Amino acid sequence: MDALEILSNLDSVFPYFQPIFSADEMLVIAYEVLGRFQSEGEIISLGSFFDDDEIPDEYKYEVDLLLVKKALEKALELDEDVKIFLNRDADLLMYDYGESFLQELLAFEKRGLSLSRIVLEISEHQYQGDLDQFDNLLHYYRTYGIKIAISRLGREGYSFTRIGRLEPDILKINLQALKSTSTGTNFNDVLFAISLLARKIGADLLFENIEMSYQLQFAWKNGGRYYQGFYLSPPASDFVAPDMLKNRLKEKFHDFNLYEKRKLEAVYSMAEVLQTKVLEIVVKNKKAGYEELLRAIAKEMDEMAFRMYICDEDGFQVSGNLFKGDDSWHTQMEYLNKNWSWRPYFLETIIKMRNDRKGILSDLYCDIETGESVRTFSLPVFENNYLFIDISYRYLFEHDDLL
Numbered sequence: 001m002d003a004l005e006i007l008s009n010l011d012s013v014f015p016y017f018q019p020i021f022s023a024d025e026m027l028v029i030a031y032e033v034l035g036r037f038q039s040e041g042e043i044i045s046l047g048s049f050f051d052d053d054e055i056p057d058e059y060k061y062e063v064d065l066l067l068v069k070k071a072l073e074k075a076l077e078l079d080e081d082v083k084i085f086l087n088r089d090a091d092l093l094m095y096d097y098g099e100s101f102l103q104e105l106l107a108f109e110k111r112g113l114s115l116s117r118i119v120l121e122i123s124e125h126q127y128q129g130d131l132d133q134f135d136n137l138l139h140y141y142r143t144y145g146i147k148i149a150i151s152r153l154g155r156e157g158y159s160f161t162r163i164g165r166l167e168p169d170i171l172k173i174n175l176q177a178l179k180s181t182s183t184g185t186n187f188n189d190v191l192f193a194i195s196l197l198a199r200k201i202g203a204d205l206l207f208e209n210i211e212m213s214y215q216l217q218f219a220w221k222n223g224g225r226y227y228q229g230f231y232l233s234p235p236a237s238d239f240v241a242p243d244m245l246k247n248r249l250k251e252k253f254h255d256f257n258l259y260e261k262r263k264l265e266a267v268y269s270m271a272e273v274l275q276t277k278v279l280e281i282v283v284k285n286k287k288a289g290y291e292e293l294l295r296a297i298a299k300e301m302d303e304m305a306f307r308m309y310i311c312d313e314d315g316f317q318v319s320g321n322l323f324k325g326d327d328s329w330h331t332q333m334e335y336l337n338k339n340w341s342w343r344p345y346f347l348e349t350i351i352k353m354r355n356d357r358k359g360i361l362s363d364l365y366c367d368i369e370t371g372e373s374v375r376t377f378s379l380p381v382f383e384n385n386y387l388f389i390d391i392s393y394r395y396l397f398e399h400d401d402l403l
């Protein structure tokens with residue numbers, strides 16, 4: 001597309017709006033503004049125009065400001081609780097220190113559009129300028145009630161430090177990466193970390209590019225409060241009915257709930273089965289030493305477990321490891337007296353076991369030594385001691401409710 005064609009036909013530049021849905025109300029709570037251009041009867045995206053480094057900033061600036069103006073003019077029709085997401089490239093935003101853009105927003109504020117409805121989708125992937133100055137500008141915008149979203153997460157990878165420093169209101173995660181299975185597992189783990197971070201800094205997660213049902217399910221499961229994508233509603237020149245998906249989302253969430261509950265039930269009943277089984281062996285071997293007890297358990301759980309040991313309340317191992325090598329179980333005494341209280345969830349698990357006097361099957365996590373996805377079953381045994389049994393990936397794989 002020729003930049004000059006666009007600049008000499010500004011009448012043909014206009015905004016498209018893509019709805020953003022909320023999980024809590026299942027309504028359209030916002031629209032993202034996207035640039036379009038009508039050329040010989042065809043409507044084309046202005047994305048490549050704005051991404052093109054060859055096109056001078058002043059051209060982009062002019063087109064962008066026009067888009068903002070046209071979009072906000074139309075947004076005056078919307079209910080007052082619907083937000084407007086505007087894409088802001090750092091370079092463009094810094095062009096005149098954001099002054100004309102802000103003046104434009106303030107003009108609309110006078111006409112009744114509260115600036116607290118404006119969300120800036122910041123993308124700074126090519127920005128070479130001074131980050132402090134840029135942060136100051138964002139801070140200044142925020143004093144007007146304007147919200148900040150970080151976009152392109154999951155595509156180019158923001159550093160956690162940067163996210164922590166910007167303290168965005170919203171983290172926008174692109175689900176395109178979820179399509180290729182090769183990045184699947186990794187993406188899952190990174191996303192889990194992002195969702196924890198979001199929770200700590202009080203940001204909401206918005207998942208975009210949802211194109212299929214499983215991506216919506218993924219977004220729902222990973223703490224997504226807001227959803228956007230062709231699967232829900234494509235960008236269009238007009239607004240949609242706010243409740244257009246209410247019933248469909250209700251049904252979807254119901255299905256997702258059923259599925260997850262079934263999995264949680266499987267984990268729960270597995271824990272009960274293990275508790276009965278292991279306690280029986282513990283009672284039978286009351287007088288035996290730790291190693292003898294572990295060997296007795298290994299005999300019964302040969303198919304399932306690959307490592308077991310006993311810790312005291314402070315996380316010190318009071319037994320060695322009993323570890324299943326290629327074929328047989330052997331004792332690793334070098335683990336005696338090692339401490340595990342520093343590991344995530346360790347003390348929470350101990351306290352929970354101590355209070356409930358019940359076994360717990362952990363979440364799925366990556367074993368440090370074997371690199372495989374495993375779960376750990378833990379159980380209070382004897383006075384103030386706790387037994388840990390690591391369940392192998394092979395077993396979990398064969399019982400995929402547990403994966």
Ligand code: CA
Pocket residue numbers: 032087121151
């Ligand atoms: Ca965007």
